[in-house]
Amino acid sequence: MHTKTLRELSHALHHKHISSVELTSHYLQRIARFEPELNSFITLNPDAALLAAKAADQAIHAQTHGPLTGIPIVQKDIFCTDGIKTTCGSKMLANFIAPYDATVVEKCHQAGLVMLGKSNMDEFAMGSSNETSFYGSVKNPWDLSRVPGGSSGGSAAIIAARLSPLATATDTGGSIRQPAAFCGISGLKPSYGRVSRFGMIAFASSMDQAGLMANSAEDIALTLQAIAGFDPRDSTSVNQPVPDYLATLNQDLTGKTIGLPKEFFAGLDSDIATLIMDGAKELEKLGARLIEVSLPHVHLSVPVYYVIAPAECSANLARYDGVRFGHRCSDPKDLLDLYQRSRAEGFGAEVKRRIMVGTHVLSAGCYEDYFVKAQRVRRLIANDFHSAFQSVDALLGPTAPGTAFKLGEKAFDPVSMYLSDIYTIATNLAGLPGISIPAGFHKGLPVGLQLTTRNFDEATLLNIAHRYQHVTAWHKAMPEYVA
Numbered sequence: 210m211h212t213k214t215l216r217e218l219s220h221a222l223h224h225k226h227i228s229s230v231e232l233t234s235h236y237l238q239r240i241a242r243f244e245p246e247l248n249s250f251i252t253l254n255p256d257a258a259l260l261a262a263k264a265a266d267q268a269i270h271a272q273t274h275g276p277l278t279g280i281p282i283v284q285k286d287i288f289c290t291d292g293i294k295t296t297c298g299s300k301m302l303a304n305f306i307a308p309y310d311a312t313v314v315e316k317c318h319q320a321g322l323v324m325l326g327k328s329n330m331d332e333f334a335m336g337s338s339n340e341t342s343f344y345g346s347v348k349n350p351w352d353l354s355r356v357p358g359g360s361s362g363g364s365a366a367i368i369a370a371r372l373s374p375l376a377t378a379t380d381t382g383g384s385i386r387q388p389a390a391f392c393g394i395s396g397l398k399p400s401y402g403r404v405s406r407f408g409m410i411a412f413a414s415s416m417d418q419a420g421l422m423a424n425s426a427e428d429i430a431l432t433l434q435a436i437a438g439f440d441p442r443d444s445t446s447v448n449q450p451v452p453d454y455l456a457t458l459n460q461d462l463t464g465k466t467i468g469l470p471k472e473f474f475a476g477l478d479s480d481i482a483t484l485i486m487d488g489a490k491e492l493e494k495l496g497a498r499l500i501e502v503s504l505p506h507v508h509l510s511v512p513v514y515y516v517i518a519p520a521e522c523s524a525n526l527a528r529y530d531g532v533r534f535g536h537r538c539s540d541p542k543d544l545l546d547l548y549q550r551s552r553a554e555g556f557g558a559e560v561k562r563r564i565m566v567g568t569h570v571l572s573a574g575c576y577e578d579y580f581v582k583a584q585r586v587r588r589l590i591a592n593d594f595h596s597a598f599q600s601v602d603a604l605l606g607p608t609a610p611g612t613a614f615k616l617g618e619k620a621f622d623p624v625s626m627y628l629s630d631i632y633t634i635a636t637n638l639a640g641l642p643g644i645s646i647p648a649g650f651h652k653g654l655p656v657g658l659q660l661t662t663r664n665f666d667e668a669t670l671l672n673i674a675h676r677y678q679h680v681t682a683w684h685k686a687m688p689e690y691v692a
């Protein structure tokens with residue numbers, strides 16, 4: 210059952226070949242078998258999941274179902290879930306139970322999806338390996354001695370191990386695409402404003418975006434249809450109609466132009482470059498035209514991001530003060546002691562590093578030199594994409610500079626960790642949609658190919674990715690250990 214596509218599962222459920230209770234139980238059994246080793250969940254929700262599955266079966270029986278009714282999903286633990294713990298991977302929120310659902314969660318419920326649990330993640334989504342989680346590292350199902358990527362490492366491992374057919378994730382600088390690449394799955398970061406951020410715990414608000422992980426672009430298209438759209442509760446949500454993603458999924462690629470940014474290939478490991486170029490050639494065979502393009506400021510994206518993201522996070526995380534919610538130290542002697550010890554105890558090392566950097570770059574005297582300058586360079590990076598999209602419909606390159614690294618390998622070297630997002634961060638700075646899809650293996654580990662399109666053009670992104678997956682089988686490969 211766990212090797213079927215979403216369309217096949219949907220067909221089997223809605224023609225009553227299986228029930229949602231059976232399907233949900235199947236995934237719960239897989240979770241029981243593999244989760245003790247993978248550590249991909251923070252909270253499991255088996256009883257509520259079976260109740261939701263029962264309700265889905267009733268809806269199917271009553272013919273009131275939609276295309277996703279009865280299909281299991283996992284929510285990244287950054288999305289607030291009414292009555293169920295939401296930790297954001299932090300000790301700070303270890304006991305936090307939100308009084309409402311995030312819009313994404315609400316829309317999943319409305320679509321009849323069955324929530325299996327909440328996935329493990331880097332603390333407050335800060336990280337590229339899942340090692341900053343208070344709940345321990347997640348292991349990569351392709352090699353248990355390696356990281357799954359981050360921050361959505363739990364969701365990525367869950368999809369790779371077929372512990373759920375669908376998972377939500379978020380991406381501020383690569384947290385959907387990089388773990389998708391490391392785990393050999395498909396991961397979509399929609400355009401900024403396409404999917405509501407309401408109820409999604411904030412890290413760097415001008416870049417945070419909710420998206421999806423699954424085993425194919427088609428599965429993502431089906432689900433994006435349900436979660437995309439305007440939300441008056443998110444002031445940065447954009448009021449644009451949601452197109453029918455399935456209608457254009459199979460469109461012929463003849464006439465499409467795909468740009469290869471030369472900066473993404475200069476210095477890239479030659480084996481990875483070969484796999485990415487093989488992917489580009491597949492698209493050429495399907496009718497697309499390949500041209501070289503340049504994004505002259507893209508090399509500045511990591512330094513710019515590590516000014517803007519910490520600045521925004523230092524402001525966003527000021528709310529965790531031990532007073533209103535979150536961890537509170539014991540026996541504070543006064544208000545200052547309460548603030549200081551609650552934050553010192555509740556946050557991990559990476560979060561503290563970012564708060565300190567962020568506070569520094571926003572301080573009087575530094576603000577102009579760092580924060581304002583970073584915003585100016587951000588504009589130049591966005592303009593580079595804008596110019597490239599005058600002549601191309603999509604950009605293609607690697608998702609990450611390497612494959613999944615060993616647990617512990619970069620844990621004490623933040624700069625080397627930050628560089629693992631070198632190809633994904635610019636997309637967030639420019640607010641564009643991006644997808645990572647599996648494009649082969651290097652020394653037995655998955656390699657991801659990244660596509661980026663114009664703002665709000667997820668339809669083209671999914672169309673190209675789907676056509677590619679129609680003629681390749683990388684996305685069907687499964688780690689031996691969980692087969």
Ligand code: GLN
Pocket residue numbers: 334335336337359360379380381382383384385412518630
């Ligand atoms: N790895 C990047 C960081 O640590 C991006 C994280 C993300 O996209 N949430 O900030």
